[in-house]
Amino acid sequence: MVELIITLTLSAIFFFLFNKWKNSINSNSMKKPPPGPRKLPIIGNLHQISNPPFRCFRDLSNQHGPLMQLKLCETTAVVVSSPELAKQMLKDLDPSFADKPRGVLPDIMFYRSSDVVFSPYGDYWRQMRKLCINDLLSPKMVRLFQSIRSDETSRLINSLRESSGRIVNLTEKVLLYSNSTTCRAACGGVVEDNETLLKLILESTQIITSFEIADLFPSSRVVAALSLTKRRLKAMRHKLDVILDSIIDRHKRNRVSGLGNSEFGSEDLVDVFLRVQEEGQLEFPIHNDNIKAVLYDIFLGGTDTSSTTIDWTMVELMRQPRVMAKAQDEVRQVMKGYNVEHNDGDVVYNFKYLKLVIKETLRLHPPAPLLPRACMDEQVVNGYTISVGEMVFVNIWAMHRDPSYWNDPEKFSPERFENQSVDFVGGDYHFLPFGTGKRMCPGMTFGLATVESALAQLLYNFDWKLPEGVAAQDLDMTENSGITAARKHDLFVVATPYK
Template identity: 75%
Template sequence: MADLITTVAAMILSAIFVFLFNNRKKPRNSKSIKLPPGPRKLPIIGNLHQISNPTFRCFRDLSKQYGPLMHLKLCESTLIVVSSPEMAKQMLKDLDPSFADRPPSVVADIMWYHYKGIAFCPYGDYWRQMRKLCINELLSPKMVRLFQSIRSDETARLINYLRESSGSSVNLTEKIFSHSSSITCRAAFGGISKDNETLMKLMVDSFQMGAGFEIADLFLSSRIVGTLSWTMRRLKMMRHKLDVILDDVIDWHKRNNLSGNSEFGSEDLVDVFLRVKEEGQLEFPIDNDNIKAVLYDIFIAGTESSSSTIDWTMVELLRNPQVMANAQAEVRQAWKGNNVEQNDTAYNLKYLKLVIKETLRLHPPGPILPRACNEEQVINGYTIPAGEKVLVNIWAMHRDPRYWKDPDKFEPERFENQSVDFVGGDYQFLPFGTGKRMCPGITFGLATVESALAQLLYNFDWKLPEGVGAEDLDMTETNGLSGKEAQFVCSCHSV
């Protein structure tokens, strides 16, 4: 709480500083437009004083008072918050691609090489080019099946570590995070980076800073804030560390003749990028910065989403012992007498799939979907100006009582008789987004999640540390681009 108060105070002081020293008056738009409703705005800071962490919970509470289409102003930054499936459908389907862009962010600009990756680059032909390369060479169902041996190997490492720790408390969050990052690196980079721990730390820091509420994000037009902001200096230091790591990955591939670097004796993703770069046949030529931006995208998407979903699932299972028992019984019955290490996702684990779905509902990997309006649109009589930042509150939609009975309850059985799925057509359930910018790595991520969870449930019995009850767990998410949980410690026993 003290950190939040300090942050808000710093933002308010920065706002006053900019107001006093920036005497240029901006011309007002003569066109009268009707913006969505929102809370009363104070001079200089707007609604900044009403924002708390995690922001998606705060936005949900404000939307109950001001409606599912809400306008907020945070210093110089204005944004539209969408909190209902109906509004989301209008924007992301009916008016797609008008809302297919990403909003500007100092974190994305610096850490993603001036928007040269996939996640944050403007919607258009360049985005389509890079996305297609990644899907064909890494994220297609065929490639995901090929990576079965990598998943099995890394999951076996995790299981062996836990067996050695059997009966004692383990930091499961830390081990699962490392497990997911190793799978991603081996699949995309051809091996685990020697600086993997630094890369994971950079990823965590990028996510925490990337929610769009850093001081520099609230004053994008102010050079004064950009010059004085610690955020900018910190990001530049982080970017330098990232350059060193990813340049080393690229140089290693160049030294190995651009081919045969994957574990399967063929090209990995880095090889493919280097080859097409040299061939010069792409519509949009690429250089090392383009490659590094996409590699950082892949590393983060493949690590963060999978690890947080596994982590949240284990937390919810420990809080719901009967669900844990049902999931374990299914896995142990399905794998009885079989070589599970070699074929760990070949069995149709129907109940486990329901458990994963329910975890994705309560704890979506991306609780807020950031978009930008690239041309003026009118929705329900309200004008969304071109260039406006739009935040779709996935977390709130997943807990909308109009669509979900007992929305805060962990109940996998709710999906048994529903056709609702996460492929982007059901707007009350969008853990991976929807439309043209829907996450392309769903198959890759879910294979990692199901493989790890099945092995964890098959090999161990789980419980919370001595003296800790389900009611003692703080289920409030941390703030950032993902709704990540706090560090999770539990104990396991081999069976």
């Protein structure tokens, strides 16, 4: 009797395991992964990835198709390079691809991805994003910050006047401008240890796109323990904590004495976070780490993207004297009659050509060339299966240069936007410098205002030339390997005051 029971139990277990195996074979054979280059054991396609990744992805996609799978050690990445597929995945199948990939950088520098950029898709992300939009990034708030922008552009112009006729590093000056503008708007003043903050921002943006070994072997504790980047990030986080804690402490002190921290006497973003933290009414209570994560998002998002756009615009204008002259003519016409010396406080100029110039810069040099997403539920796209947890990179850099959508795509020509309604608000899928869908950039209005204000003042106040011996056509146009696709080399120029 006992033998019979044992035999029956073993048979049941055998049939159960056999069926499970058969089902998994069946379901796997139904799944067809996107095509991709041949993979090596263990590392997969890692040896084929070169810097900057968006250029390398474009070249590989030209061979393997607009939906391409890459195996990067233990992880799988799907690269999307066509507007039709981007639309399908980011709009039609939304929110299946609204999640973000996990990684050591978001884990360490963004306090377990509790910011907005790296936060998993869900209610917490929605809550934090909404707070940022309401209290910092809405068009109303951006208008309010006009006086900060005016003040910071004055500072930029004055520092260039001081070096007039001499060679200056414009990249560095513009980075300082956009960082100060962002910090003053978000936390009521320039950060005390600004130099360290800027270093951390630049280092973080570089680490984000370099494929980190600990992210490629997520199951291995040994690899994680040996990761040098992880150690480097922990040291960086320590420095970041000091800066962000001191901002929060200052705000707490001022709140006790009833002072608003913003430059307008009201609450700034940090005050708002502290208030809602105290009120305790939020669906997801927030702690200091959550505030620090979002603050670092804003510093990073607001600084590098805007300064990179200003920098690339100036580089393109130096290479194209015709476009430079046309943009300067417009700016000088429009601003004529205003008290530019005192920066006109709240005046908002109406530029047409300058806007086209900025659009064209964002096409050729999108500061965020890859939209990183993660698949939240299995989907079949174009007949290929994309599985849960796979990383997805939408290569907008490649789409912005696709000859089937753009005439002479490598040419910098603002006029191409003159008679077409193509815009960057997320509906034209071949032009997505601010992304699209649920995760679209909430800082678009803020960023564009920062960029336009600086460019207008730079073009109005100075005539520009390159240092002796440097020819415009020799300017190196290659990008750095960081996430914001900044130019590899700083821009050195000579500024001569216009009046």
